[in-house]
Amino acid sequence: MSIERPWLAHYPEGVPPQIDVNQYASVAAVVEEAFERFRHRPAFTSFGKILSYGQVDELSRQFAGYLTGTLKLSKGDRIAIMMPNVLQYPIALFGALRAGLVVVNTNPMYTARELKHQLEDSGAKAIVVLDNFASTLQQVVADTHVEHIITTGIGDLLGAKGVLINFVLKHVKKMVPAYSLPTAVRFADALSQGAPHPLPKVQLGHDDLAFLQYTGGTTGVAKGAMLSHGNMVANMMQAGAWIGKNVKPGEEVIITALPLYHIFSLTANGLVFMRLGGLNWLITNPRDMPAFVKELKKSKFTALTGVNTLFNGLLNTPGFADVDFSRLHLTLGGGMAVQRAVAERWKKVTGCTLAEAYGLTETSPAACINPLDLKDYNGSIGLPIPSTDVAIWSEDNQPLPIGEVGELMVSGPQVMKGYWQRPDETAKVLGPDGWLHTGDVARMDESGYVYIVDRKKDMILVSGFNVYPNEVEDVVMQHPGVAEVAAVGVPDEHSGEVVKLFVVRKDPKLTVEELKKFCHDNLTGYKRPKIIEFRDSLPKSNVGKILRRELRDEKKTAAAS
Template identity: 85%
Template sequence: MSIERPWLDHYPTGVPSQIDVNTYASVPAVFEEAFKHFRERPAFANFGHKLTYGQIDEMSRQFAGYLTGELKLGKGDRIAIMMPNVLQYPIALFGALRAGLIVVNTNPMYTARELKHQLEDAGAKVIVVLDNFAATLQQVVAETPIEHIITTGIGDLLGPKGVLINFVLKHVKKMVPAFDLPQAVRFRDALTRGAPHPLQPVTLGHDDIAFLQYTGGTTGVAKGAMLTHGNMIANMLQAGAWVGTNAKPGEEVIITALPLYHIFSLCANGLVFTRLGGLNWLITNPRDMPGFVKELKQSGFTALTGVNTLFNGLLNTPGFAELDFSKLHLTLGGGMAVQRAVADRWKKVTGCTLAEAYGLTETSPAVCINPLDIKEYNASIGLPVPSTDVAIWSEEGQPLPTGEVGELMVRGPQVMKGYWQRPDETIKVLGDDGWLHTGDIAKMDANGYFYIVDRKKDMILVSGFNVYPNEVEDAVMQHPGVLEVAAVGVPDEHSGEVVKLFVVRKDPNLTEEALRQFCRENLTGYKRPKFIEFRDALPKSNVGKILRRELRDEKKATA
């Protein structure tokens, strides 16, 4: 099928139409190059404490030594990393990849039910978990394949002040629930035990899996997108080419507030800026906006990635507008739609254009990015990145002409290998011809800019995180007082969308508060309903399928 590529005529100066994915053999080759070139430069900072590229090199070598020399793990074994943005994350990540392991990024906010599913599905043998979330692991670890546990505290690598931070979090703020995992090894002890073991060379190629990145895809059951070393290298090079001359090697300070376990932050911040010798300034709890602004003040930041809610939150935090934005030259928004009001205000306050990007877990993630030199927000998701084909298809699978609305399709070296052990699900979205069905409804203009119109999926997007109605409904249906339930997304000015439940009671005495408590126990925060409405019946098709769209449309009509 021939593809029109009008976007190539509108690429920013210096951006190539193609990238050479063979530039690197594997993801470790990327950061090993950075370790060599930027050894004395700071690589990661957290709570003001910095580690250089040389220190990250040494500690990740030690961690790899522990995994291979002590735990006897080998190429292709799965390791779950369940941590927010702390210094231990890049050390565990780089160490695991250097050892040839497959990294299973695990949301620390998972409930026990969600965690058990992911660890079982991935077949993870080892997990690195922050103390704050170890109690959740304790509830299910006996029912998972986990053989080895490594625990750590937020302050463990922060020097003398780290001891104080750990004490305050545990005893003053009570943020570390008690847990009992007697078999666990402390992260620092793992490094010490790994130090005598030399880093064994592991042969990794583009087809080897680097990450199992869990997503609901087009259904509610969480599936692991197999992102290979080739996928990740491709997307790093694609995004890196786009950043191009905008970024100066060895001089950038990028604020990493989105969690590195999220694919956007993982690739854009963790890989692109590590390759550039940049300093990733890790924000452990971006919800603490006053604390976030204090971190920004001391960082000397030049770049920032985030989601719309993050930018909006900063703009509404006292002290943000008074920061020094003279070095800020790159702000990239993804994960959810950027709102015009937020983008306009961001430009006014910071002087830096908020450029919107679009991607998916299944595409490692970047598909389209706006030129970084655009003067103002344009409501577009941008132009396809190098070596990427994007097309709009009809429901019959035929390419549609410019301006027509249809499903956004993607083909390129960043498209996943498939879903882990789910060939049936893979075939639904990924054809033999390499085209990936995104499930998003879009259109392209004459200049090759793409615009999202709607979502084909019933997916709900809460602050950049995918919420799949099937999963929410499956959890709520476990309550003995629920007969039927439908979960839909409704607009919200703070998080883009929130979950609303429509429930038919089995038990007439079931209260809203009782159901909310049940949801708190079984669903991560962003998946919990903000609204619950009890109904006598739910709209259904002639085959008995609950019609979520009718409920959504009904909500829009009354809004």
């Protein structure tokens, strides 16, 4: 299929059309180069403790030694990491990758059912788990392939202060439910047992798996996207080429509030900025917004990644406007649609444009990013990044002309190898020619900018007309009395479906009538919400993405009962 690439003419100055993915054989090779190059620079900080690149090198070597020398794990064995953003995460991550293991990133908020599925499905032989979540593991571990358990507390690498933190979390705040895992080894003991073992010599290439990154849990059974070392190296280099001249190696401080077990944060913060010698400022609990703002005031940060709800939450937290934004030059939004009202307010408060990016777990994740010299929010997810092709296809898999709306398709070296042990699911999304079906409805303009219209499965059909929730939500967020909103379709005997809004109020006096009038003035008839329900909060995923499906399912459950 011949591809028009109008986006290349609109690339920022200095961004190449292609990257050389053969520059590195593996993620481990990239990491080891950073350890050498930035040895004395700070790499990660959490709760006031800073680890240099040299220290992360040494500690991850010890962990790799433990995995291969003590536990006798081999190249290709899977290890689950079930931790939020704490210093132990990068040590376990880099140790596992240097040992040639496949990392299974595991959401610490999983229920026992979800955890059991992921451990069983991946065949993980080992798991590193934070004490706070070990009781969940205890419920299911006997039914999995896990042979080795490593436990750790939030304060374990923080010295004397860490002892106090662990005590308070367990005994005062009661945040560590009692558990019994008699064979478990403490993280610190694993490091000392690994220290005498040499760093294993593992040959890694582009086809070797680096991650099983689970996705799709909100749409059915979670599937493990097989992300190879080649996929991850490609995406690090693509994103690195894109931000190129906008960053200074060894001088960046990036706020890492999204969990590193999520693909966006893992690649963008944990890997791309590590290759640049940046300092990852780890935020363990970003939902505690007042504490988060206090951290921002200490950090002299230069870059921040997040999802729309995170930016919106910060903007609505007292004290955020007083943060020093003088060094901030890069704000990247992804994971869900960035809303115009949030982006415009972000620019006004911080002076930094909120540039939207787009990706999927299946693309490691970046596929499109807006130019970083963008003056203002433009409603687009940006241009396809180097070595990436993007096309808009019709229902019968034919490329559509510029400006037409269809399914967004992506091809490039960052596209996954497939879903772990699910050839049938792989075949549904990945063609033999390497094109990935994203499930997103989009259009492309004549300059190559891509605009997401909505998720295929979230589309609402009102009397035969397509209504895209993103558009409705974007409009409703312009109302000064609205803090958060979700739009879903609910059954209607006259029009098939109607639009229902779930709204969290910023102004407690906001009424249904006032909001309906606002929608009447700003939306055409069939797009206007027929039902509005006020809520104190909306259901969200682990990274703060609003879960429309849960709101839809509530209605189905209520109707069935």
